[in-house]
Amino acid sequence: AQSVTQLDSQVPVFEEAPVELRCNYSSSVSVYLFWYVQYPNQGLQLLLKYLSGSTLVESINGFEAEFNKSQTSFHLRKPSVHISDTAEYFCAVSENDYKLSFGAGTTVTVRA
Amino acid sequence: DGGITQSPKYLFRKEGQNVTLSCEQNLNHDAMYWYRQDPGQGLRLIYYSQIVNDFQKGDIAEGYSVSREKKESFPLTVTSAQKNPTAFYLCASSPTGVHGYTFGSGTRLTVV
Numbered sequence: 536a537q538s539v540t541q542l543d544s545q546v547p548v549f550e551e552a553p554v555e556l557r558c559n560y561s562s563s564v565s566v567y568l569f570w571y572v573q574y575p576n577q578g579l580q581l582l583l584k585y586l587s588g589s590t591l592v593e594s595i596n597g598f599e600a601e602f603n604k605s606q607t608s609f610h611l612r613k614p615s616v617h618i619s620d621t622a623e624y625f626c627a628v629s630e631n632d633y634k635l636s637f638g639a640g641t642t643v644t645v646r647a
Numbered sequence: 648d649g650g651i652t653q654s655p656k657y658l659f660r661k662e663g664q665n666v667t668l669s670c671e672q673n674l675n676h677d678a679m680y681w682y683r684q685d686p687g688q689g690l691r692l693i694y695y696s697q698i699v700n701d702f703q704k705g706d707i708a709e710g711y712s713v714s715r716e717k718k719e720s721f722p723l724t725v726t727s728a729q730k731n732p733t734a735f736y737l738c739a740s741s742p743t744g745v746h747g748y749t750f751g752s753g754t755r756l757t758v759v
Binding site: 544567569571576577578579580581584586625627629633634635637638639640 | 651653678680682687688689690692695697735737739741743744745747748749750751752753755
């Protein structure tokens with residue numbers, strides 16, 4: 536069975552600074568990987584996903600994540616954050632069915 | 648616009664009472680899921696359903712029940728057997744295959 540570890544529970548960062556959120560997974564088969572973002576008192580929104588092909592995937596709002604099979608990682612990065620990026624971020628993994636397993640989440644707090 | 652609607656947004660329940668949370672989707676998705684979210688614990692799967700009239704227990708099904716009589720609807724009942732029901736409940740759906748989930752905006756349940 537797959538599992539996901541998000542290595543940082545809290546990440547404080549200054550506005551316009553870069554940020555990296557770390558995600559490692561364990562699985563014995565090929566996986567599909569996702570990052571979701573959750574703003575306070577809302578549901579989760581899909582940020583980006585890796586299904587196949589290029590290992591570097593990008594979102595429309597400047598985030599990117601790279602699938603590294605040898606290190607079983609799918610870290611999320613943004614070169615310059617905004618106040619509006621303050622949220623909780625969840626990494627998720629799926630094997631060969633629909634079910635996703637989620638990490639515990641990383642809270643990003645952007646300060647001016 | 649297609650999406651998932653959860654209602655109500657906030658719900659208060661007295662101890663010993665059952666309560667039902669609504670989840671409706673118009674995305675024509677086959678699979679639907681219920682998650683519970685507690686601070687610092689990420690998302691934990693309660694129940695999921697891949698087709699109408701069929702559902703499976705997730706990791707924390709005790710004290711909960713569901714039904715899937717229609718493709719569009721997947722209500723969750725929190726019974727009096729659930730010892731600690733205060734939490735944020737999220738419903739999600741997905742199409743066949745691995746595409747990730749679409750989430751509703753959640754229901755915050757508080758036991759008073």
